Amino acid sequence: MNALLLRTVSSRLFWPIVMLLVLVLINVIAFPDFLTVTVKDGHLFGSIIDILRNGAPTLIIAVGMTLVIATRGIDLSVGAVAAISGAVACSILLGSSDPGNPGTVAVAVIVALVISLVLGVWNGFLVSVIGIQPIIATLILMTAGRGVAMLITEGQILTVNSAPFKELGSGFWLGIPVAVVIGAVIFAVAALLTRRTALGMLIESVGINPEASRQAGVRARVLLFTVYAFCALSAGIAGLILTANQTAADANNTGLFIELDAILAVVIGGTSLAGGRYSLAGTLVGALVIQTLVTTVYTVGIPPIVTMVFKAAVVTAVCLLQSPTTNAAFAQLRQRLAARTARVKEAAAS
Template identity: 50%
Template sequence: MAWWKSLTRKKIFWPLIALGVLMLFNLFFTPNFFRFEIKEGHLYGNVIDILKNGAPIMLLAVGLTLVIATKGIDISVGSIVAISAGVVAMLIGGDLHGVPKYPIPYAMAAALVVSVMCGMWNGMLVARIGMQPVIATLILLVAGRGIAMVTTNAMIVWLYAKPFALLGQGYLLGLPFSIFIVAGLVLMTVIITRRTALGLFIESVGINPTAARFTGINAKNLIFWVYTFCGFCAGVSGLVVCSTVMSADGNNAGVGYEMDAILAVVLGGTSMNGGKFYLVGSMVGALIVQTLTTTIYAFGVPPEIAQVVKALVVWIVSLLQSKTFRSMFLGMFGKKELSV
């Protein structure tokens, strides 16, 4: 049983089990869930859709994982998605013949710059001014929607520039292109945080900021850049969202994404109390969230009502992470140690 123990002790184990259970449920109860089709050299099917539709949340979860690891939170990511989508849409312009107003790469770069600035704003409020992360990012959560609406003149901008559709709708090697963006970002982040001491620094700031400072880590700088990176991730996510629907809706783009992304991170094993973080776990978490969403939709439940289920899942997962709850739960079964 030693291998079993070492397996269950791996953080990635439980999220994978949860994903597996959800998939198994779908195998039995959702018809055609695992059917793949090849049309025009592209893979189609529910599972591919989950990967494709989950991409924006996965992108958000990358940045948010690091933020949560520092014992922070960023609830403004959904609004940054809307801002990023708004900026890129306004710069490409709604020309019916698909002629972009500005070259597409420039428009994308501009949107990313704006998103990074949003992240810097959050980072400044949290790290320099010392505001509580919730309040600091709440400002941008609400004001950001206003900014997105003002950017798009409170209208939905439709895009017709074909090349831009690649990000959210395109395919590469038969797989959705957005998956490669996610993979690239995750790989880059994993290398930067795990091949250098950066990841360790982030974790130590999350576990004990004072102790981290005494060991010589510039906690304030670190936190500032983590929020900036989170803004960048939200910007990329905004580009993908905008490209998927080829429109920017300041009012509805990215609404509730912060919830999904936080849920993904927490499901992936990163604790809301900061400290150790698991990027790959967060990706599995995002897939769980997306599979859950797809499953709920498959049962004909309107998207608006799906929020209820997600909210309940957040409460349950929070409970599972609570020490008090665990000891209470264990007390019922008379066990002394828990491997989760």
């Protein structure tokens, strides 16, 4: 029993899950109907559903980011790629004579995703072939990308009126938000591909020691191309969901700072920025913590002026609880307490 408890507590996922439960509890106290899910107009409706739906874009990007980080890389350009993807799709829809036609929407979505993929290959090229440090290589697209998105939208917010496109962001499939379904599919695909095959292990080996992996016959270059392309593709998908959700492409604001949320989700999930071992389940919990945190601010009514401080405090708490140093300190404290109790007992006995 004790061993099981110890194993649970020392799991990387223990503290993030505790934090998630605490946040949910705070919400329930502030707003008792928080966990209630009802069926409205044939689909699920409730705060939990909102969290899942609004958290889906962050999760999708964070899944791609997890694999990039596992190779000891980072991708700062995901927010800009999301903005470009949304801008491309919206300008195609606006340029067509029939934006409500599912065929037109399919074309817009495919073109946007192909462009995202190309941008990812560009990042992969800079990192693996040219050998630029990932943070610099992707910084280029992070800054330039938003400019590209601005060029595509000509500095305007492009509002589209297309029912099938809107479905991506706020539609429902069998009562479940489409965005959540897409998020679940991408998560499952990434988990199956990397954990049911050797791919995940190869990615981790590149992250731990690229040179040794290369000498051991791992094709590091191809792997790097793949993870950056996948990350940009997931950013493109997330961009389409974000854009469809607000039925408008906003080059300035779509996916703004989402790279930071995605990196944070990965870190909260226990994957180290130093590369190597990664946990997709951890990333899922991390993304949920971040989105629940956002909703908590609204439900509890934390004034906007202190919102940032509140978020920072929660994130700091999670990171501190997770860190090996804190865990060691806790263990030491427990030992010392135990020793003192033993001494007190001894003194009382004598």
